[in-house]
Amino acid sequence: MHRFLLALLGVVSLVAGTALPPLGYERRLLRDAWNKRQQTDNSSGSCFSGAAPPAVAPKENVWAPMDAADNHAVWTLLHDPSSGLNLTLPINATLSDNYVFWLDTTPMNKSAVLPYIDGDGPAPSRYARAIIFRGGQEVPDSQEYFIGPLPVSAETTVQPLDYIYNGGDGGRVPYNARYFDAKRSAATEPLIAEAMSGIADITAALFQGGAYYGPRDNRTTLSITSGTPLSFDGTQAFRNIMFRFPGPATYMTPLDFFLLIDCTGTDASRYFVKGFVTNERFFPTVADLRAAFEAGELAQEYNQTLDGSWALVDRKPELGVRDLEERFAPGIIELGGKRYRLDATQKYFEYMGWSAYMSFSRTLGIMFFDIKFKGERIIYELSMQEALAQYGGNQPKAANTVYHDTYYSLGTDMGTLLEGFDCPFGSTLWNVTYHEENSTIVNQDALCIFETDSGYPLSRHRAGGGPSDYGFQSLGVVKGTALVVRAVATVGNYALNSVCSDYLFHVDGSLEVVVRASGYLQSSFYYPDQGKWGPRIQQATQGSLHDHILTFKADFDILDTANSLQVSELIAANQSQPWFPELGEFEQMELNISYMQTEQQFNWAPNNQAMYCVVNRNKTNAWGEERGYRIVPGRSDVHLSVANSPWSLKNAAFAKSHLAVTRQHDTEPFANSVQNVNLPWKPQQDFAKFFDGESVEQEDLVLFFNLGMHHFTRAEDVPVTLYTEAYSSIVFAPQNFFDRAQDGDLLNRRWVVPTAEDTLEFETYGVELPSCPIEISEPVYGISPVVTQEDAI
Structure with a gap:
């Protein structure tokens, strides 16, 4: 029997023994994630190997959100009479008072960060931002401020945060358009x-x-x-x-x-x-x-039904039980131990050549900075900018509904993840923090990090014509894996498993962003003549047709900040070839290569007959080709269906194309503003104004891209939309960035060669199949430890 089979049987025999839980496991309480994370001793031989090995971030994470101490100090400063803001504590405030709505961190200026992370420049100063409702003014409004430098000192000032908004009034929003608190x-x-x-x-x-x-x-x-x-x-x-009708499933009634x-x-x-x-x-x-x-x-x-139990996500006994469903479903297990390193203090990770910093915003959720592969920067910033939903219908709620989830502080809705179901057992679980008034809130276990099997080989090839009955000379297979960073934000009726998305860092140097949506529909009352807006899905409920558009920002720095957007179009050209004289002139495909010259919004080419690459024209690989990364459309890359709705006329321009390329400016950190949803005719942040004719040839480029889905509602959206089809993705893949595929240095592979004795020799490159028991303990889920600031993003 071959060596790999013997090793595999060793694992199976241990798994089949007393280590696995008995049938009926699903009825028992799940173990506490915190306890598992603290069990770093692997002396028992368990396949769960505890915490990830440590990494040391090369620099301080300057993108990190402000901590609890800074938040409290900023709150105190704003309420000091010397600030001149005349603030009332929110608990005592009325509509005619001035009070703080929320506090967050001001985005870092890239121009100030690069000298620090790429050289010996000083760490840039940090600033807080605050939205203050000013009902006490003669003309009531909302005004955003930035406060710094931090920590608060005699040098700290409070200034209007106007420079990042282009709508004409800076950080000011009219009272009638401010957040409806x-x-x-x-x-x-x-x-x-x-x-x-x-x-x-x-x-x-x-x-x-x-x-x-x-x-x-x-x-x-x-x-x-x-x-x-x-x-x-x-x-x-x-x-x-x-x-x-009220109740836990009120969205469906x-x-x-x-x-x-x-x-x-x-x-x-x-x-x-x-x-x-x-x-x-x-x-x-x-x-x-x-x-x-x-x-x-x-x-x-x-x-309408008075009993909404049909819309709850619990088991429905009336549907019966499927054969063998009483067995625990398969899952991802990091059998050989964690293969990624973490600096939990700096929120920095390293994995198979990848490295990046993470940060968190109350409005945007998880953000990534300084993304490198094998020491070379590819992306300076990758972040979600907005999650928009627009509905259609012949009833007032459906007809006029447009949601911007940043308006609801999407990041604050990143809740606790259920280990083994939301994320694999053994995942690294991190907390996230945000600030409410002068307090700091911790959402425990709201982000998970784990390595996953891709479910397919990274590469595989068999050379034929072997000397034996095996029928091949050699067989090479490389294992495909990726590091996943995941969070789930439940905003209103939807639980969007990608408002922070799944970010997958593949071992070949590709980076994938995946979004999925699940949750209750915003439904409408059913009328037979309104089928154009969705089908009947319950006794008196119609599924309301709508779009989900999730806008992301990718600030590419392919090796440096001088990049271009290359467009390689597949065209059908007529040509003749002298060695085929009998064909005369015939049609053949060829590439028409060009470069975008100015900022613009654009869509994927029909039939995907164009390849878009961010390249550095000053950097070439060994074959003289410009080094770059290709933007590969995945599943359901869509944009907003309606371009001229009065409910999203000018404040949703970012959602009205598949892609957009702009010049990077410190004054344009966000595609949208958090109060923009109530200003469709006169936006605070007008994304369309980003495109003012500037050159994008060998400049610092930002790519905006849209993921999402046109939600054709169905009866199977009851009780909630399923992740299976509500799915969208995009991939950034090396395009001549290297001299060859990035799989040759991976040890997790098998090289198989037949011998003269009609047996197979397996080269394992020192990576043997692990042989260990799988032990799953089951303390009560949800017992929270004491959380310190260092535990949280």
Whole structure:
């Protein structure tokens, strides 16, 4: 028997023994991830080898978010009377007061960072950023500030953060377009309660006793929701409110009733009802609505379900049990021990030639900086810029809904990952922190790092014509693996397993970004004549058609900051060849190679008949070819379907093409702003203005790319959308960056040669199959340790 089979049987015999848990394992409590991470002793021979080996970051992580001490000091400084901001503590504030909305870290200027990370320059100064709602001004607004340098000292100043926004008002946002926080919501509640109380008899008759008297009234049996945008240009504010049956699956139980209100300004006494919508009709007044009701014109064709248990993500016994499903499903296990190194303090990793720093933002989630392969920089920054969803429909909530998830502070919604299900057992789990007022919040185990088997060989080839019955002379197979960084952010009704995405660092030097979406649909009440906006998916529920567009930024530095975007088009050309005279002129494909000259947004070529590469024209490989990285479209690389919707007219330009290339500027760190969703006609950050005719030939280039999916809703979206099809990806792959494929230096391979004795010889290159028991302990999941600042990104 061959050596590799003997080794494999050694593993199987140990796995099949007492080490595996008995049947019914899924009913037992999962082990605590923290305890497993602390078990670094491998004397038992367990395949779980504990923590990753240490790495030492070459420089301090200057992109790291500010810590708890800095946050507290900044908060104290802002509230000091000497700041002149006249702030009220948020807990005591009203709409007419000035108060801090949130604190985060100001993005680092690349021009200040490069001398430090590439040379002997000083570490750049760090700054905080704060959004302050200024209701106490004569013209109320929201203004963003930057505060620094940090740590707070006599040199620290508080200045308007205007330079990163191009909409004309800098960091200022009109009051009516500012974030609709709890205080603004509370200001509209009396009007909503008054309007709905007056028609409680109508709603009770139409919706199985459903009525709304206010959130704290015991007679209330309905819940409310409203989306964004809530303004067009900041001169007005409105809420289009939909009513639903409450419960854990309220997103899936919408009712056919909408209240439209105007809530412009800080004086709630001026708010008014614009009208009601039901039965696909608009009623400007209560009198109009009541007349239609009394005439019997509002009868509902379908009753919404009162029991929402069908929409819960638990097991449904009525569906039965599949054969052998009582056995624990297979998983990824780092059998030979962790093959990546971490500097947990600096949030820096090294893996099979890769190295990078990580950071975290309350709005963007996970970000990567100084991404290198084999010591050469490829990307300066890789980060998600926005997760946008736009809906369509013939009902107010669906027709006008556009979400920008950064508006909801996407990074703060990165929650605890369930080890063994969200991430493989044995993954490295890190916390993330963000700041709320003068406190620091820790989301435990919100990011996981693990190495995965690619599920296919990296490379494989068999040379034929062997001397024996095996039929080949030699066989070479290289194992494919990648390091994965993953987080899951649950924003509202969707759990987007990629709002931070999966970032895969492949051993061949390719970098892949994958996004997946799961979660409750934002559904609509079902009408048979509205099938153009989605199918019926439950008794009285329609799946609302919508787009998910996730915009990413990749600041390429192929070897240095002088890069170009090469376009290699496959064209059909007519030509003749003298050795085929009988063919005369015939059609053949060839490459038409050019370089983009100016900043622009563009789409993938039809039939993918163009290759886009970021190259350094001043650097060549051994064969004289320009070194670069190819942008490889993956699955479902889409852009926004609607270009001229009034709800996303000018504030979503970043989502309206597959790709965009711009010159890097410190004044353009973000494609969007966190309050832009309420300014579709007059955006604070206008992405279209990035494209002002600047050259992109041998310049510092930034590539923006879009992933996502057109969500053609279906019954199988109940209870939640499945990750299987809600999937999108892109790959950055070496294109003449090296002189040959980056697999020759990998030891995890097999070279197989037949012998004269009709046996096979296996060259293992010193990497033998591990033989060890797999031990899974099962303490209670979720016991949290004491968390220190060093534990968190």
